[in-house]
Amino acid sequence: MRFFRAVAPAFILFSQCAWAQNPIRLQTRTFQPPRGETAIPPVARSGQPALRAHYILQFSANPGPEIRQELERRGVSVLAFVPDSALMVSSGPGANLGGLGAIWAGPLETPDKLSPRLAAAPPPAFLVEFYPDVDMGLARALAIQNGFAVVENRSLLPGHLVVKGDLNRLAELAANDEVSYILPASADMAAGADVAGCGGAETAAGPVADYATMGTGWAPDASGAVALQYFIESLPANLDAATAQAQIARAFSQWASYVNVSFTEGGSAASARTIAILTPSYAHGDAYPFDGPGGVLAHTFYPSPPNPEPLAGDMHFDASETWGVGVNTDLFSVALHEAGHALGMAHSSDPAAVMYPYYHVATGLNADDIAGIQSLYGAIAATPPVQPAAPTPTPTPTPANPPSGTDTTPPTLRVVSPSSTIVSTSSPAILVRGTATDNVGVTAVQWTTSTGSAGNATGTASWTLQAPLLVGTNVVMVRAFDAAGNSTWRTITVVRN
Ligand SMILES: [Zn+2]
Ligand SMILES: [Zn+2]
Incomplete structure (x- = not known):
């Protein structure tokens, strides 16, 4: 005192x-x-x-x-x-x-506990997150009382429950003080499959939960660039060191290809702006002990601020996992997710994003990840193609005009106006403008609102739409489709006063 x-x-x-x-x-x-x-x-x-x-x-x-x-x-x-x-x-x-x-x-107000993605694209099941001090017996009872069926899954992170039920009753469930956030469950979680979660973006003051989003990331130097170092203290023992090191370098290079951030190996674990990479097991000196095989695979400390140096940016991989290359547990996919946290990225509610709280084997970043990192550090002048050249061979040659159905590259969708993803207005409608491009051509740009309206935008490469607004919160989702059926969406949250 x-x-x-x-x-x-x-x-x-x-x-x-x-x-x-x-x-x-x-x-x-x-x-x-x-x-x-x-x-x-x-x-x-x-x-x-x-x-x-x-x-x-x-x-x-x-x-x-x-x-x-x-x-x-x-x-x-x-x-x-x-x-x-x-x-x-x-x-x-x-x-x-x-x-x-x-x-x-x-x-947290009830609307702040509902991921905007729930209304935009109704998922097969919902991932309900409870505060860490909530008894999971009570959590199950609350879900069932509110009309949801629990999908039992022992591989979920602590405090997480997958439920199925009526989208329109989620707000009632979220209104309970015990619930912290509800987001779409991925298809494998909805099916009850084994999954592996991220221990989170950690800070010295506790983890950053999924209802919260990123801070400001690393401050740029005078030239506007962010130059980070990484220092490898220990790597997974079941892979040879050169292979493991190459996977980690490949993960950093993915993020660096979209923003003005560079990663150079060097320094020491004690240097500032240096990501120390460790592979410990169980308790290892921070407040977040690992849990043995399965469960939490890794965790990473956010940049400074908010974390103090030299902890800021440090990535820890659980030594108890069996690490692999291109197979579970894929070191590249986990390192790609963790490197996002080291740059200041929070978890995403998009089950297809690398930054979703549960890992999936990934070959690169998706549109949601790229939009997120560019909102922190800005886009670099020449944006690389959606699938940048990776240091590891990826046998997926993309012909200039592949027949419909074989292309897997989603359109690039930009909202030009409004310039913010959260706006408030007193007007009964909002005009949204943007662009869409795609390697096999954009065939349609459609929109829906969380308040029940939908339509086609006028135009594709350059499109406009006008969506009616009800008083309160309206989430407008815009979705662009290409000739092969791939799609990309963006949401704008509009509060009508
Ligand atoms: Zn994470
Ligand atoms: Zn740790």
Whole structure:
């Protein structure tokens, strides 16, 4: 307590200048909550006023270890980090937050717990994520009470449940305090197949959960580039070192081909802006012990900020896995996902994306991954083709005009206007404009809204559409199709006041 008083004044000073740069970044929206004297709000749960509940606690600057320890001492559990400077906590009513530098507390609202992708492309099943302190017996009961069938799967990450049921009842399930996020389940999860998950984008203040999204990534140098080093401390013992090293280099080169970021082998594990690569087993000195064969395969620390150096960017692979090349457990696919976290990428709700929380054998990034990394670092001047030359042979020659059905390259779809993926308006409709290109030709651009409207856009290579809006949140999905039936979609969340 004594040391704590010494910390608080520095926080208050820092908050004066740092506030404007510290939004809360969720998958659904980025927002600045109103600033005010904070107390844990009373929990409005009829008949059960004494239950613990989950809140985002916003600070004016990244809450350090002293703050987090003091929260725990006061009975407030820290569950996750929410970029840029907030924590997800659970607490009973009336916890004392005085002197901690917290400037706002509030629950995740129900719409913030529903991935925008659910409405855009109804999946075969739903992945329901519960906060890590929720009993999974209670989680199952809540799912069943709300009319969902549980798809039993022992290979899911802790806190995860796959359910099937009515899309329109998901909001009722999400309204329960215990639920943190609902996103589409991948087809293999819907079928109950064995899957392997990522331990997450970690920070010194806890993992970044799937309802949250990325921060700002590594700061560029004066020339606008981001130059990172990587240092290999240990590699999977069941592969020869040169093979393993080549797979990791190949993963870095995929990301580097879309943004102005370079990776050079060198430095030491203790250097700044250096990704240390380790392959430990079980407990290994950080707060996230590995779990033996299966389960969590790897985890990675986010860049600095929010993580301190030299931890920032470090990638840990579980030594208990049997690592492979092109087969499970494919080192390249896992390294590709983890390198995304090392660059500051959060998890994606797109089951086809490399950054989905569960791994799939991948040969490269998908459109969602590329859009994500380019939103952090900007696109490089000459965008490479969707399938860049990989250092490893990939026997998939693409003829200039393959017959319909054999092409697997999806169209490139851009939304030009509005320029943001989240907009608010008082107008009863929104005009959306964009472009679409494809190696075998774009055949259609279609749109749907989460509020029940749909149609064809006017034009293909250059297209426009006008979608009607209801008062509240409308998710507009635009989807471009090519002659071989591949498609790419984008969503825009429009809040009509
Ligand atoms: Zn991950
Ligand atoms: Zn670790």
